[in-house]
Amino acid sequence: MADAEDTKDLLLETNDEFRQLAAKHHELEDRLDELSSKPYLSDEEQLNEVTLKKQKLHLKDRMEDMLRQYRGGVSGAAMPA
Numbered sequence: 001m002a003d004a005e006d007t008k009d010l011l012l013e014t015n016d017e018f019r020q021l022a023a024k025h026h027e028l029e030d031r032l033d034e035l036s037s038k039p040y041l042s043d044e045e046q047l048n049e050v051t052l053k054k055q056k057l058h059l060k061d062r063m064e065d066m067l068r069q070y071r072g073g074v075s076g077a078a079m080p081a
Contacts, residue, residue: 028056
């Protein structure tokens with residue numbers, strides 16, 4: 001959906017919190033990629049992987065909430081009273 005991407009791009013450009021969440025999400029994704037490239041994970045690495053996945057999901061949920069709020073505010077503001 002192009003509209004969702006446009007909204008995401010706009011928030012990345014204009015909203016510091018959204019930009020920080022996106023940067024942290026990307027950082028976690030990179031760390032997970034590093035773990036998944038290993039042929040074997042120690043118990044500690046497996047636990048770390050689960051924790052990183054939960055953190056990444058939490059960030060994604062928060063970003064989606066912000067996108068919904070923004071879209072709701074914009075569409076709500078455009079409607080006549």
